[in-house]
Amino acid sequence: MDFDYVIVGGGSAGSVLANRLSEDPSTSVCLLEAGGGGKSLFVRMPAAVVTALPGRPRINNWAFETVPQPGLNGRRGYQPRGKALGGSSAINAMLYVRGQQQDYDGWADLGCDGWDWDSVLPYFKRAENNELGADSVHGDSGPLQVSRQKEPRPITHAFIQAAQQMQHRHTEDFNRGDNEGVGLYQVTQFHDPAKNGERCSAAAGYLFPVSGRPNLTVITHAHASRLRFEGKRATGVVYRVRGKGADITVQAKREVLLCAGALKTPQLLQVSGVGAKSDLEPHGIAIHHELPGVGRNLQDHLDFALIFKTKDTDNFGIGPTGAARLLRHIQRWNKKGVSMAATPFAEGAAFLKTTPDLERPDIQLHFTIAMVDDHARKLHYGYGYSCHVCKLRPESRGTVGLNSADPMAAPAIDPAFLSDKRDLQTMIKGARMARDILNAPALAKYRHKELFGTDTAQTDQDWEEHIRARADTIYHPVGTCKMGVDEMAVVDPQLRVRGLEGLRIVDASVMPTLVSGNTNAPTIMIAEKAADMIKAAAM
Template sequence: MSRQAFDYIIVGAGSAGCVLANRLTEDGKASVLLLETGGSDRSIFIQMPTALSIPMNTQKYAWQFETEPEPGLDNRRMHCPRGKVLGGSSSINGMVYVRGHARDFDEWEAEGAEGWNYAQCLPYFKKAETWAFGGNDYRGDQGPLGVNNGNQMQNPLYRAFIDAGVEAGYFATEDYNAAQQEGFGAMHMTVKNGRRWSTANAYLRPAMSRSNLTLVTQALVHRVLLEGKTATGVEYERGGQVHQVTANKEVLLCAGSIGSPHLLQLSGIGKPEVLKKAGIPVLHALPGVGENLQDHLEFYFQFRCKQPVSLNRQLGLWSRFKIGARWILTKKGLGATNHFESCGFIRSKAGVEWPDLQYHFLPAAMRYDGKEAFAGDGFQLHIGHNKPKSRGRVHVQSADPRQPPSILFNYLQAEEDREGFRDCVRLTREIIAQPAMDAYRGAEIQPGEAVQTDAEIDAFVRQAVESAYHPSCSCKMGVDAEAVVDPQTRVQGLQGLRVVDSSIFPTIPNGNLNAPTIMVAERAADLIRGLEPLEASQAPVSMDASWQERQRPGKPQRSL
C-alpha cells in the first residue's frame, strides 16, 4: 500500500479543523491534508440562517447520535447531532456567538490549563472575528469570522424582553462579549451578508486555492497510526478503499467532543477497561479519554402573545416561500437571521460569582427543531443552567469505526444542577411579569401555572429539557491524572498527536461553544507553529462587586 505524506494531517473539517487548515497553510511552508467524513456545505438549508433546524436534523449533514437512557431525565434518550459536513457543527448550529464569561477561562487555567486564562485568550477571540460595529479593546475588526446582530431587533418583543430584565433589577449590557457579560442586551450571531458564516465559509474557502492544502471529503477515519509512542499518520476509508497517510510532523484530531475521544479509543488510546471491553488492544493507557463529558440543557419557557407581532404568523407555506424568495434574491429579511436577537445572562443566586443562567429570546413559540408550533401568536425563552456539576462519558463499543460510541451525559445527577433549573423557572416568571411585557404577555403555555413546587418543577424539567447541543470536555486539557492533552494541546505521553476542538475544554463555559472552539483553534495554530503567543490583553472585566450578597444588582436575594 503506497502512503502519501504530509506535514500535518487534520481529522475533521469542522469548527476547529477549518481554522487549523487555514492558519497552517497561510505561509505556504507546510503541506496539510484535511479529512472530512461529510461533503459539501453548499445547500441553501445550510447557508440560509433561518433554516437552521433542517441541517441539524438531516442525516446527510449531521451524525444523529443518541445518548444511552439518561437516569436523571426519566431514562429518556437524548438527541446529540454533530456536524458531518464542511464546517462541521458550525454548518448546522444556531449561529449564536457567545464567547463565555471571562472567569470561565480563568477557571480553565485554575484547572491546570496554563496559559488559557481570559487575558491570554481574548486576543485570539479578537483575531478570529470581524465585529459588525467595529473593533475595540474587546472586539476584532480584521478576522475571518463575520459577527453581527441579524436584523437589529426590529421585532418589538426583543426590546421588551431586555427592558423587562432591567425592570427586574438586572444589568443592561451593551456587549456581553466585551467587558460585561452579566445582564440583558442584543445577541450576536455568525452571519455575514445574510449568510451563515461557518468556519467553512470564513476559514476553509479562502484557503482551498492554496497548493499546500489537500482536502478529502467522504473520508471515514478508522484510526491513528502509532509506532511505539509516536503518531505517524492515519488510516481512512473512502469509496470502499482503505488508505494510509503519513504525517511528517503531527496528526491533529478536530473531530469534536464525540468524535475525537471515539477516534482515540479506536486507535487503542484510552481507559484500558473500556478498550478491552470493545475488543481493542491497549496501545497507550490514558484514563481520561472520553470522561468528564459536559453539556448544556435548556427548556422553552413559552407564553401566548396578546399582539399580532410574533413569528408564528410567518410559518405558513406562503409566508415561508416569500421569506425564502427574498433571501435568495437579496440575502435580507427574516431569512437572514437565526431569530435569537436578544438575550440575557444572569446569576442564579447570591454567592455565584459570574452568570450561570443564559436566555435566548425567540419572538415565536415553537420547538427548536422546527417540528411543532402552536396556533396563534406566542414567544419563548430558551433558558438553561450553564455551569453543570454532572459529568458523563463517551465510550467506544466496538473496533468497527462505523458503530457509534456509547454516550451518557448523566444529566442532572448533581443536586446543584436540579436546583439551577428550579431557579430558571422562578426567576423567568418574575422577569416576564415586569411592566415591559404587559402589552404582550398572555397565558403561560409551558411549564404552565400549575407547575409551582420543587417537585413539580423537577418533574417538568425531567420531561421537558433538551440538549442545547454543546457536548464538550471529553478530552480535557490539564496536568492531572484525568487530563488527555497538556496545555500545548498535545496528547499526554505521545509524540506527534494533538487534539484541538471543544473536547479539550477543562470545563464548559457559560454560553454557546462555537466561539470558544474557534478561539482554541486560533491559539493552538500558533502553538503548533511554534510562534510566540499574542500579547495578553489588559482590558478590564466588569463584575458585580456584591455578588456574594446579592443575586442581582437591584434586589438582594437569598445566599447559597
C-alpha cells in the same frame, strides 16, 4: 499520500487550522471531513437551520442520541452535531459568545498555563471581523465575520424590556469578559455586501476563501476510522468513504491533529487503542496507549424551555399564511441580506444570577422567536415564542464511550444530566426567573397561551417534574479529552496527547471546564492559539 499535517474534522477548529497552517506555502495540509461541502442554501440561509436541527432527515447532522438518562426520567437525549465543512457552526444558531473572564482564569488555575483570559483574548480578537469595529476586546480584520442581528423581531425587544422591568440591567456586548445582563446576541453572520446576511460558518470564514491553495487538500465524505502509529508516534489516519469499500491511509510527516469534536474525537482515540483499558477490552480492542481520561469529564448545558403561543404572527410559526410570508422573507434576504430569513431564532440573550450574592451569572437565557419544542421535532400549529434556561457551569459529569469497535457506529454518549442535585436546584431557580420575565408587562400583549403549565405558581416539586420530563441539551458538549496536568488530563497545555508524539487535539473536547456560554467562539479561539503552538514546534 503524505502531508506535513493531517487534520481530522473540518468543523470550527479544523477549518481554522487548515487556513492557518497552510499560510506557509512550503507546508502541506490535508483536511478530512466526514460530511459534505457545507455550501448549500440549507447552511447559508440562517433560518434554514430548522431543516437541519431535527435530524429528520439527517441534513448536515450526525443526529446522535444519548444513553437513557436517569435524571430525565430515563429518556434518551438528542445530540445534533454538524456533519459538513464548518461542523456545528454550519447548523448552530450563529451566536457569538466567548464566556466569562473567570472561565479562562479558572483553566489557568487548574494548571493550564497560557490559557487565562489575558492570554486568550488576543486570539479571540485575531479571529474576529466585528461589524462594530476594533477596540480593546474586539478585532475587525479576522476571517470570522461577527455582526449585529439583521432584523430582530419586535417581540425580542419586548423580552429585553420585560427583563429590565424585572430589574435586570441592559447589556450591549456580552463578549467583554463580564456577561451579566440582557440584550441581543451578536452572531457569526456576514456583513460584507457580497454575502450580507449569510451564515458565516467557520468554513465560510476560514476555509472556503483559501481552498485554492495548492498546499491544502480537502477531502469530504472521508470518515476517519483509526489512527496509525509507529511505536508511540502518530504517523497517519485511515479513512473510508461510505459505500466505496477499501480503507485509504494518509500519512502525517509532522503531526496528526484531531478536531472531530467532544463526541467523535474520544471515539476515534478509543477505536485506535488509546484510552482506558476498562473501556476498550470489552469491545476486543487492544490497548496501544493507556490514557484513562479519554471519554471522561463530559460536560454539557442542559436546557429547559418555557413555551408560549401568541396571536402575533411577526415571528415563525405554522399557519394559513405562513408559507407565503416565509417566501417573501426569503426573497428579501436573497436581495438585501435582511428579513426574518436572516434570524438566528435565539435573538434575545440574558446572563443572570439566581442569587444576588453570586460573583457572576450562573444561568443563561435564549429567547427564541418560535415554539421550539424537543429540538423542533415536535411541531405546534400557530405562532409562538420560547425562553430557554440553562445552568452555565454544571456540576454533573458524564462520559463518551463505545457501543462497538466499529468506527462507523455512533459513540455511547452519557452526559449524566442532573446526576448532581445542585444542577437541578439552579435550573429550578432559573426557570422561576424566566417565568417572571415572561409574565412581565412588556410581553403582556404577546401572551396567549402557555403550552405546559409553567406560567402559574409552581412548587419546587412541580418544577422538578417539568424539567425531568422535557429538558435536554442546548448543544455544548465539551471536556472529554481535557487539558491539564493531573492524571486524568488527556492533553497538556500545548494540546499534545500525553505519552504520545505527533498527536494533538484541537477542539472543544480539551476544555477542562465548560465555559459560561455558547462554545463555538471559544473553540475557534482554541484553534487560533493551537496554530501558533504548532507552527512554533515546527521551527
